[in-house]
Amino acid sequence: MVLVDTILGEKLVSQAISINGYQISYNKVGHGPKKAVLVHGWGSSKAWWHCMAEELAETHTCYIPDLVGFGGSTKPTDSDAFHIEHQAATVADLVRRLGLGPVYLIGHSMGGMISVTLAHRYPELVERLAVFNLVVTGRCGSFLRAGQLALTVPVVGQPLYRLGQMTTQRALTAYKQSFRLMLARPDYLDQPWIKAFIRRTYPDYRALPLHSFEFALRAFTSFDLRPFMAEVQQPALVICGREDKQIPPEDSRLLAEAMPNAQLKWLSPAGHSPFVEYPDQCAALLRRFAAD
Numbered sequence: 001m002v003l004v005d006t007i008l009g010e011k012l013v014s015q016a017i018s019i020n021g022y023q024i025s026y027n028k029v030g031h032g033p034k035k036a037v038l039v040h041g042w043g044s045s046k047a048w049w050h051c052m053a054e055e056l057a058e059t060h061t062c063y064i065p066d067l068v069g070f071g072g073s074t075k076p077t078d079s080d081a082f083h084i085e086h087q088a089a090t091v092a093d094l095v096r097r098l099g100l101g102p103v104y105l106i107g108h109s110m111g112g113m114i115s116v117t118l119a120h121r122y123p124e125l126v127e128r129l130a131v132f133n134l135v136v137t138g139r140c141g142s143f144l145r146a147g148q149l150a151l152t153v154p155v156v157g158q159p160l161y162r163l164g165q166m167t168t169q170r171a172l173t174a175y176k177q178s179f180r181l182m183l184a185r186p187d188y189l190d191q192p193w194i195k196a197f198i199r200r201t202y203p204d205y206r207a208l209p210l211h212s213f214e215f216a217l218r219a220f221t222s223f224d225l226r227p228f229m230a231e232v233q234q235p236a237l238v239i240c241g242r243e244d245k246q247i248p249p250e251d252s253r254l255l256a257e258a259m260p261n262a263q264l265k266w267l268s269p270a271g272h273s274p275f276v277e278y279p280d281q282c283a284a285l286l287r288r289f290a291a292d
Helices: 046-056 084-097 110-121 142-152 154-164 168-180 186-190 192-206 210-221 249-258 279-291
Strands: 003-007 010-013 015-019 022-029 034-039 060-065 103-108 126-132 236-241 262-267
Touching: 010 022, 015 084, 022 046, 022 084, 034 046, 034 084, 034 110, 046 060, 046 103, 046 192, 046 279, 060 084, 084 110, 084 210, 103 110, 110 126, 110 210, 126 279, 168 186, 168 192, 186 192, 236 249, 236 279, 249 262, 262 279
Parallel strands: 034 060, 034 103, 103 126, 126 236, 236 262
Antiparallel strands: 003 010, 015 022, 022 060
């Protein structure tokens, strides 16, 4: 177990559970009577959700897993382990093993795609669903397309990645620059809460192997929710930053229009991670939706 943070005045210690041969690391935050599970996106980890979990802690006990390949969970070298349906099945097994369902399921980006898939495949485990800037069609913006290109030219992309990871300073600079591209207002990088967010989430990024980036990127860009998303019946809240340059905001609109019990909330100016740019506003949206 590894100490990762302090929340609500308590030391936050990662726990682990074995699921289908993988060690899945997760945090438990809060003591509320209801249960919530928060699913992170590509290149991130459970540390991304600590601020939202803290805001839900009075009404929900929040469980925040690291997906297979990320954070403190097993990082297999088998690309099949990163498939969206495989990740959804692993999170579903976590919900069953911990006796949580049905839960308030919250996902971001690739984690939103996984969450919608889980809600469709295992509807008995999901009471309601909230997603931020999720991936629907597999399309992505310039930054992620550049990542795809680099990974498909390993003689160039892989050495550059390893060079960037050689020193902490280089890796931290690369992380800040990639984070800048996720914000609608790059000057927000100077805001204290975003500086704290970067400090908290950087260690998991620093430890992420190249194959986790590669396999997960291929997984979500080759998957598509459109064939089944209209069959997802749970109440759903779709939150999207209008100025997202990484995943087309159109994806969020497509989902909200297709799902029969979905509502769409736009935030502007906001980029790919609106809960980082506007934590108070996003927490209020999540709480209100939970209370409906």
